[in-house]
Amino acid sequence: MSNEIILTEVALRDGSHAISHQYTVEQVRSIVQSLNDAMIPYIEVSHGDGLGGSSLQYGLSKVDEMKLIEAAVSVSNFSKIAVLLIPGIGTIEDLKEAKKLGAKMARVATHVTEADISKQHIETAKELGMEAVGFLMMSHMAPVETLVEQAKLMENYGADIVYVVDSAGALLPHEVKERIRALRQTLEVDIGFHGHNNLSVAMGNTLAAIEEGATRIDGSVRCLGAGAGNTQTEVLVAVLDKMGISTGVDLYKLMDMAEEIVAPILPKPQEINRDSLTLGYAGVYSSFLLHANRAAKRFSVDSRDILIELGRQKIVGGQEDMIIDVAAGLANK
Amino acid sequence: MSNEIILTEVALRDGSHAISHQYTVEQVRSIVQSLNDAMIPYIEVSHGDGLGGSSLQYGLSKVDEMKLIEAAVSVSNFSKIAVLLIPGIGTIEDLKEAKKLGAKMARVATHVTEADISKQHIETAKELGMEAVGFLMMSHMAPVETLVEQAKLMENYGADIVYVVDSAGALLPHEVKERIRALRQTLEVDIGFHGHNNLSVAMGNTLAAIEEGATRIDGSVRCLGAGAGNTQTEVLVAVLDKMGISTGVDLYKLMDMAEEIVAPILPKPQEINRDSLTLGYAGVYSSFLLHANRAAKRFSVDSRDILIELGRQKIVGGQEDMIIDVAAGLANK
The missing domain is CATH 1.10.8.60 (Helicase, Ruva Protein; domain 3)
Incomplete structure (x- = not known):
C-alpha cells in the first residue's frame, strides 16, 4: 500500500453524463478554479463519452468540449487537465487539438477485451509529449487473466498508467483486489482504479484497490458521474487522510467547493435508486x-x-x- | 464467512432521525407491510433514540411510538418487530409495553464503554421471552480490547447477539475487520454490524464484517438513517446475492418498495454532504x-x-x- 495517492477528478467528464452534457464555460471555469485551489493534481474535461462524444447518439454537448478544455486550462496553474478518448468515438485529430489547448494527459479508453485498438492513440499521446493512460472499461466482464493481458498490451504501447475501470459499478471489493493484485504482479507501470457506486461499494472498492497497490484513483466531487456516480472525491480525501495516506489535496477547500459550487449544479442528487x-x-x-x-x-x-x-x-x-x-x-x- | 445473513431493517427507527420523527401510522403500516412481503426477517420500530426518546431534547415524535409498534405488528405475519432501548432514555416499563404489543426483539444500546448499564434491560428482555441484542454504540471510540470486554459483558447478561455499532460512520473496513475478528475469537453468540455511510463505506464495512464472521446486519432502505444514513438494505441484498450469500429476502419486492414507498417519504435524499x-x-x-x-x-x-x-x-x-x-x-x- 502506497502512502501517496494521485487523484484525478472526473466530475467534468464522467459527471457530464449526470447533467446531460450541459456544462457551460462559466461552470467549468468555476469548478476547475476551485479544484485547482484545493490542489487536485488532475482534472479530466471532455464529453461524458470522451472527445468527439457530442452527437445525437451519445448526447449533444451544450458547449463544444474544446472550449471547455480551453477554459479549464486558462484557470489552472496547478492542476493538469486530462482528456478522455475512446477510439472510434474520438480521433487522433481531437487529441492533437486538446493537446494544443493545453491538455497534459490523454486517457485512452477501450472495452476491457479491446486494448489493441488503443495502440495508435497511446503512441500519439506519447509523441505529443502527453502522459498516456490506458483505461480498461467494463473490467468486470473479463476474467483476471484476460484483464492482465490487455493491460500488458497498453503498457507495451507506452501507457504510463493502466486503469481498472468498473464502468457499470458491478465489481465487489474481493474482485477488485484480485484484479489489482494480478496487475501489480505483472505490470511495471502505475495502476489506477475508477469506480462507480451502483452497488454502494465505490469507496470500498477504491480502498481495496489501494490496499493492493493502486496509486492512481479517480473520484468525482459529490459523486457527479454516470449511473450512481463515482467514488466521492472529497470523502476519499478525508478517508485517506484518516489512514495517513497523502493526496496533497486541501480537504476543507474541496468540501467547500463540493457543497457550494458543485451541489447547486446537480439536477438531482446521486442516490442509488x-x-x-x-x-x-x-x-x-x-x-x-x-x-x-x-x-x-x-x-x-x-x-x-x-x-x-x-x-x-x-x-x-x-x-x-x-x-x-x-x-x-x-x-x- | 457465513453463507446466510439475517437482516434487520432500521428505516423505522434510525430512519426516524431522517424525517425528524414524523412517521405516521399509515406510513409505518405501508412500509412494514411491504417489508414483510419482501421477507425481511426483523424490522425495528422505535423513536430514533429508542423507546422513550420522544422529548424536547431528542425530538418529539408525531405519533406515540407504541401506536407505531402496534401498527407494525398488526401487518407483519413474517417479519418480527424489534425495538431499540437506550437505558437512561427508555425504561423497563417501555420494554414491557412494547413486548405486550407484540415486539419480539429488544436491542439494548449503550455507549461502547458502558455495557454494564445494559444488564437489567437485557435480563428483563430474556425474562419476557424476547430475543435480546447488545448494541455497542460509537464502537470506533474504544480500543479493540475494550470493545471485546464490553461485548463479553453483554453476552454474560444473556444477549443472544452483540452488535458493533458504527454510530458516527467513522470506522474504515480494516478497523471493522479487526473488531469483528476479535469478537469472533472471544464470543459464543452471534455478532452483528450496524454501519453509517458518512465516509461512504457503510457497504464496504458491512462486507468486511461479513468476511470476518458477522451474521446479523442492519440496513435501511434508501439509506434512511441518521447522518448520511445506513447501509442501504436493497443494495446489500443485491450484493449478497451476487456473492452467493442468502438473506431470504425478495430483491425485486424490496427494490420496488424502496422506490415507490420509501423514496417519496424522504424530505431530502441521503447524500454525503x-x-x-x-x-x-x-x-x-x-x-x-x-x-x-x-x-x-x-x-x-x-x-x-x-x-x-x-x-x-x-x-x-x-x-x-x-x-x-x-x-x-x-x-x-
Missing part, C-alpha cells in the same frame, strides 16, 4: 436502461430481467439490437 | 452539529475544527457543554 442498482447488479451500461424499459413494456416482462440477461450474455455498447431479442426470449419462456 | 462527511471524519454524533455551528459563529472558528477536536477528546452525548469550551480554546490559539 432502482435503476442504478439494477445496472450495477446486472453489470451493464446505463445507456441500456431506456432500451430495456421500452422492450419491457412491449413484451410485458420486467426490465430488470432483461438487463440481468444482457449482463449474463456480456452484451456491450453497440449491441443494443440484442435487447429486443433478449426481451422476446424472456416473453416466450 | 459537507455536514455528514464532517461528522464521520470527526467521529462524533450528529446531534453535535447544530451546537458546533453556533459555537463556530460565536467564536469565529471553523465548525469542522470544533467537531474534529471533540472527536479527538472522545466527547459523547450528554457532554454538549464541552462544545463551547473547545470552541473557545480554538479561538484562543
Whole structure:
C-alpha cells in the first residue's frame, strides 16, 4: 500500500453524463478554479463519452468540449487537465487539438477485451509529449487473466498508467483486489482504479484497490458521474487522510467547493435508486436502461430481467439490437 | 464467512432521525407491510433514540411510538418487530409495553464503554421471552480490547447477539475487520454490524464484517438513517446475492418498495454532504452539529475544527457543554 495517492477528478467528464452534457464555460471555469485551489493534481474535461462524444447518439454537448478544455486550462496553474478518448468515438485529430489547448494527459479508453485498438492513440499521446493512460472499461466482464493481458498490451504501447475501470459499478471489493493484485504482479507501470457506486461499494472498492497497490484513483466531487456516480472525491480525501495516506489535496477547500459550487449544479442528487442498482447488479451500461424499459413494456416482462440477461450474455455498447431479442426470449419462456 | 445473513431493517427507527420523527401510522403500516412481503426477517420500530426518546431534547415524535409498534405488528405475519432501548432514555416499563404489543426483539444500546448499564434491560428482555441484542454504540471510540470486554459483558447478561455499532460512520473496513475478528475469537453468540455511510463505506464495512464472521446486519432502505444514513438494505441484498450469500429476502419486492414507498417519504435524499462527511471524519454524533455551528459563529472558528477536536477528546452525548469550551480554546490559539 502506497502512502501517496494521485487523484484525478472526473466530475467534468464522467459527471457530464449526470447533467446531460450541459456544462457551460462559466461552470467549468468555476469548478476547475476551485479544484485547482484545493490542489487536485488532475482534472479530466471532455464529453461524458470522451472527445468527439457530442452527437445525437451519445448526447449533444451544450458547449463544444474544446472550449471547455480551453477554459479549464486558462484557470489552472496547478492542476493538469486530462482528456478522455475512446477510439472510434474520438480521433487522433481531437487529441492533437486538446493537446494544443493545453491538455497534459490523454486517457485512452477501450472495452476491457479491446486494448489493441488503443495502440495508435497511446503512441500519439506519447509523441505529443502527453502522459498516456490506458483505461480498461467494463473490467468486470473479463476474467483476471484476460484483464492482465490487455493491460500488458497498453503498457507495451507506452501507457504510463493502466486503469481498472468498473464502468457499470458491478465489481465487489474481493474482485477488485484480485484484479489489482494480478496487475501489480505483472505490470511495471502505475495502476489506477475508477469506480462507480451502483452497488454502494465505490469507496470500498477504491480502498481495496489501494490496499493492493493502486496509486492512481479517480473520484468525482459529490459523486457527479454516470449511473450512481463515482467514488466521492472529497470523502476519499478525508478517508485517506484518516489512514495517513497523502493526496496533497486541501480537504476543507474541496468540501467547500463540493457543497457550494458543485451541489447547486446537480439536477438531482446521486442516490442509488432502482435503476442504478439494477445496472450495477446486472453489470451493464446505463445507456441500456431506456432500451430495456421500452422492450419491457412491449413484451410485458420486467426490465430488470432483461438487463440481468444482457449482463449474463456480456452484451456491450453497440449491441443494443440484442435487447429486443433478449426481451422476446424472456416473453416466450 | 457465513453463507446466510439475517437482516434487520432500521428505516423505522434510525430512519426516524431522517424525517425528524414524523412517521405516521399509515406510513409505518405501508412500509412494514411491504417489508414483510419482501421477507425481511426483523424490522425495528422505535423513536430514533429508542423507546422513550420522544422529548424536547431528542425530538418529539408525531405519533406515540407504541401506536407505531402496534401498527407494525398488526401487518407483519413474517417479519418480527424489534425495538431499540437506550437505558437512561427508555425504561423497563417501555420494554414491557412494547413486548405486550407484540415486539419480539429488544436491542439494548449503550455507549461502547458502558455495557454494564445494559444488564437489567437485557435480563428483563430474556425474562419476557424476547430475543435480546447488545448494541455497542460509537464502537470506533474504544480500543479493540475494550470493545471485546464490553461485548463479553453483554453476552454474560444473556444477549443472544452483540452488535458493533458504527454510530458516527467513522470506522474504515480494516478497523471493522479487526473488531469483528476479535469478537469472533472471544464470543459464543452471534455478532452483528450496524454501519453509517458518512465516509461512504457503510457497504464496504458491512462486507468486511461479513468476511470476518458477522451474521446479523442492519440496513435501511434508501439509506434512511441518521447522518448520511445506513447501509442501504436493497443494495446489500443485491450484493449478497451476487456473492452467493442468502438473506431470504425478495430483491425485486424490496427494490420496488424502496422506490415507490420509501423514496417519496424522504424530505431530502441521503447524500454525503459537507455536514455528514464532517461528522464521520470527526467521529462524533450528529446531534453535535447544530451546537458546533453556533459555537463556530460565536467564536469565529471553523465548525469542522470544533467537531474534529471533540472527536479527538472522545466527547459523547450528554457532554454538549464541552462544545463551547473547545470552541473557545480554538479561538484562543
